[in-house]
Amino acid sequence: MPALSPDESATTTAGSLACDPKLEAALAGVGTRFKVRRGQKLPERQGDDAVHYFVCDGALYLQSELPGRRRAIVATYYPGDLCSTLMVGSGRGEDLLVAESGTVVRVRADMLSELCISLPMMSHEYVRWMQVRAVRVEAHAIVVGRLTGEERVAAYLIETGLMRGENRDKAVHVELPFSRDEVADYLALNPDSLSRFLSRLKSEGVVTLLGHRRAIIADWDELLRRCPLAETLRAVFQR
Amino acid sequence: MPALSPDESATTTAGSLACDPKLEAALAGVGTRFKVRRGQKLPERQGDDAVHYFVCDGALYLQSELPGRRRAIVATYYPGDLCSTLMVGSGRGEDLLVAESGTVVRVRADMLSELCISLPMMSHEYVRWMQVRAVRVEAHAIVVGRLTGEERVAAYLIETGLMRGENRDKAVHVELPFSRDEVADYLALNPDSLSRFLSRLKSEGVVTLLGHRRAIIADWDELLRRCPLAETLRAVFQR
DNA sequence: CGTATGGTTGACAATCCTCAATCCGGGTGG
DNA sequence: CCACCCGGATTGAGGATTGTCAACCATACG
Numbered sequence: 001m002p003a004l005s006p007d008e009s010a011t012t013t014a015g016s017l018a019c020d021p022k023l024e025a026a027l028a029g030v031g032t033r034f035k036v037r038r039g040q041k042l043p044e045r046q047g048d049d050a051v052h053y054f055v056c057d058g059a060l061y062l063q064s065e066l067p068g069r070r071r072a073i074v075a076t077y078y079p080g081d082l083c084s085t086l087m088v089g090s091g092r093g094e095d096l097l098v099a100e101s102g103t104v105v106r107v108r109a110d111m112l113s114e115l116c117i118s119l120p121m122m123s124h125e126y127v128r129w130m131q132v133r134a135v136r137v138e139a140h141a142i143v144v145g146r147l148t149g150e151e152r153v154a155a156y157l158i159e160t161g162l163m164r165g166e167n168r169d170k171a172v173h174v175e176l177p178f179s180r181d182e183v184a185d186y187l188a189l190n191p192d193s194l195s196r197f198l199s200r201l202k203s204e205g206v207v208t209l210l211g212h213r214r215a216i217i218a219d220w221d222e223l224l225r226r227c228p229l230a231e232t233l234r235a236v237f238q239r
Numbered sequence: 240m241p242a243l244s245p246d247e248s249a250t251t252t253a254g255s256l257a258c259d260p261k262l263e264a265a266l267a268g269v270g271t272r273f274k275v276r277r278g279q280k281l282p283e284r285q286g287d288d289a290v291h292y293f294v295c296d297g298a299l300y301l302q303s304e305l306p307g308r309r310r311a312i313v314a315t316y317y318p319g320d321l322c323s324t325l326m327v328g329s330g331r332g333e334d335l336l337v338a339e340s341g342t343v344v345r346v347r348a349d350m351l352s353e354l355c356i357s358l359p360m361m362s363h364e365y366v367r368w369m370q371v372r373a374v375r376v377e378a379h380a381i382v383v384g385r386l387t388g389e390e391r392v393a394a395y396l397i398e399t400g401l402m403r404g405e406n407r408d409k410a411v412h413v414e415l416p417f418s419r420d421e422v423a424d425y426l427a428l429n430p431d432s433l434s435r436f437l438s439r440l441k442s443e444g445v446v447t448l449l450g451h452r453r454a455i456i457a458d459w460d461e462l463l464r465r466c467p468l469a470e471t472l473r474a475v476f477q478r
Numbered sequence: 479c480g481t482a483t484g485g486t487t488g489a490c491a492a493t494c495c496t497c498a499a500t501c502c503g504g505g506t507g508g
Numbered sequence: 509c510c511a512c513c514c515g516g517a518t519t520g521a522g523g524a525t526t527g528t529c530a531a532c533c534a535t536a537c538g
Contacts, residue, residue, distance in 0.1 A: 018269045086372040130369035135326040137376045142311045145383030145427030188384030228305045
């Protein structure tokens, strides 16, 4: 068993990862729990208040549109993550979108603040969410800034494998939440270039693609060797 | 007065920016206040505990070294910022360094947690620090991932101008905390390329460089026009 | 079974990196 | 006060990587 492989004990199917039910219940008590569909844009305000989205199921991402058909996907939110819109401004082209249909709990910012006072464990958890987010974005900044195209693709597969992969007889199966264009914008790559790098990994037997949304990482260790940030990613993307 | 210019009321010299004295005093009460010199590496542990550094004066940065002489500078910490080393692992090549000599307060992680319980305002501030940090790194990820070389250089000058600039008869004077190589690694650029882009901005009369560590942004508005992320940077780098 | 959407691939262009030569500025010693 | 030297900064030529555009292919869906 390689040290960096996804949790072997994970037997749930991808997309229905466990997230602390006590937290979810506490948040649902002061917020609204509802289903979201892929492609849906989540409002960053409720009236005049900022809101938080707790991901129960599915996946969200934060994008930023730039002039000239450039888009950056800055962060991905997985089940158990809290996405805060306190600093999101759609006036600056930033939007929170649903990558994979699922369930979220929406909580108004002031409600969460109150909850943090009445529930000390929530306060602790809130800080942890923010820290995890900061550290993940840092790792992501290194990926898009200093890695080559092929290393970036490896980094994405490692991230997704760690967050959503299942171990099946030495290979890792992953359901990919992103479309090609979304992966490309997440990795700051052109979709054409992304396709090339993926093809290379395919032809070298590291991964196999089943349809458009399912990948089998045949050689996990080889994938790790192809990404200089593998160790950091493991520390940061952990479920 | 351009809408995006650095605060006109700032009369302090760069490097001695104001940071909330009450916060600083509260932190100094449970931590250690000391001077740091440029180039110094700050330990990320104190015994077995993680620590936080509150920047009173000067500037810090977080770097990550990669195989093959690649280095990424992931974040810069200005006066008033709190740098948490909870997730920094020098085992993965990450280090916290001093860009500009100054003063910091070091607080052990458990001490800060206690302070957050006894002082509700500190808890609120802690969350805000983490959020600001995440949002800045997000903006930075867009800069290094999706902007062209020249746009990145403009982004850096805007960031530094907003955080440390002084308005003097329509121009903005800035003391740059980073060396050339550090700026290059912060922008995910090669030092040679950085030099080229700076020369272009110089020859076009947007900036003037005085010595190696001092810049005069002659045409602030033009600089903003050259960076598609100017509006976001203003929202995020604000003192 | 046809159409539509999205993914792949090839040729070429643009951008940025690498390496090496040159330049400049600041300190040192004559 | 000036010549010299050293380290960092600049600049040029050439190469590597990635982006662009267009044609082709596959998969999904009615």
